[in-house]
Amino acid sequence: MNKTNYILETKNLFKTFKGFVAVNDVNLKVEEGSIHALIGPNGAGKTTCFNLLTKFHIPSSGSILFKGSDITSLAPAQIANLGIIRSFQISAVFPHLSVLDNVRVALLKNLGIEFSFWRSSKSLNQLNDRAMELLGLVGLEQYADELTVNLPYGRKRVLEIATTLAMSPSLMLLDEPTQGMGHEDVMMVTDLIATVAKGRTVLMVEHNMKVVSTIANKITVLQRGAVLAEGSYSEVSKNPQVLEAYMGSSEEH
The missing domain is CATH 3.40.50.300 (P-loop containing nucleotide triphosphate hydrolases)
Structure with a gap:
């Protein structure tokens, strides 16, 4: 029985590839019913995290909990069957x-x-x-x-x-849903995600900071596989470490 309102948690999650640490001690908590964004510069480990959550990669160490139950050892089809x-x-x-x-x-x-x-x-x-x-x-x-x-x-x-x-789905993982879109389509899909998120939980990887600032309840920033910052958009956007990670550039994000 899950005693918290977190639908998904990772505890000390690591993934290494031939000595390269792609995911470094990530402790992620996704609140049920929220839109949670995973952001970070290219190569930050966002997609690897998604692959670990859906078991396309096996964690090197650490655990993944869904609704309070350990799902670390489950196969991809079993993960999908859970929702x-x-x-x-x-x-x-x-x-x-x-x-x-x-x-x-x-x-x-x-x-x-x-x-x-x-x-x-x-x-x-x-x-x-x-x-x-x-x-x-x-x-x-x-x-x-x-x-x-x-x-x-x-x-x-x-x-x-x-x-x-x-x-x-009870938990939707959206991997860069607005990638490659023009402004009009980006706004359409942003509105759509907000609509379909009602009654569900969404965890999304997204580069477009306009999208993230518009609909995300919570943001986790990754850099070099580790959590750099976490909080609301207003909190993380003012974080000096986050600004440095993005090299002060907002145009491409």
Whole structure:
């Protein structure tokens, strides 16, 4: 039984690669129902942390707790079954399926049913209402019958969020959700994350400080694999060590 309001915790988490310390004694606490951002310069260890949390890498030492239970030894599929869903795990959308079919495939996975191209359309149709509900939530209902390959880049990333939601996550891990987007798409996805975060917990790696300052409740700053600072945006943005880590540059962030 979890006695705290932290849905995810890491304790003294380390990861080394052939002597290189990529994650260095990270103690992370993600509060349930919050949007928690993981930021830092390139090479700070953010993606490695995500890989450890979803067990694509095995920790060299330390532990990972989810809702108070130790999940350090679990396999990636077991992690996903707990409701810890990382966007790229199921967001490699099928470009030549329709937008609706992409969401239906994700819903099939969530029901524990393997997707088969010979599966009758009738069995897929039972998922239509929920799929359209998810598309409505992310503002893609008008694109339901469109081939995914024809979507603009920003809309494809929005579809990835819809397929992530189809997996019924209690903790969503979003790895740079606005990367490569223009200003308009960035604002659209920022608003969308704030919307879908209601009733869920979001842990996100994000370089865009405008996004982080707008929606993150708490920020953890990594540098060289270690936690450099933690707190609200107003707190970390004034931290001299954080400013030095980013070399005083705000334009690219």
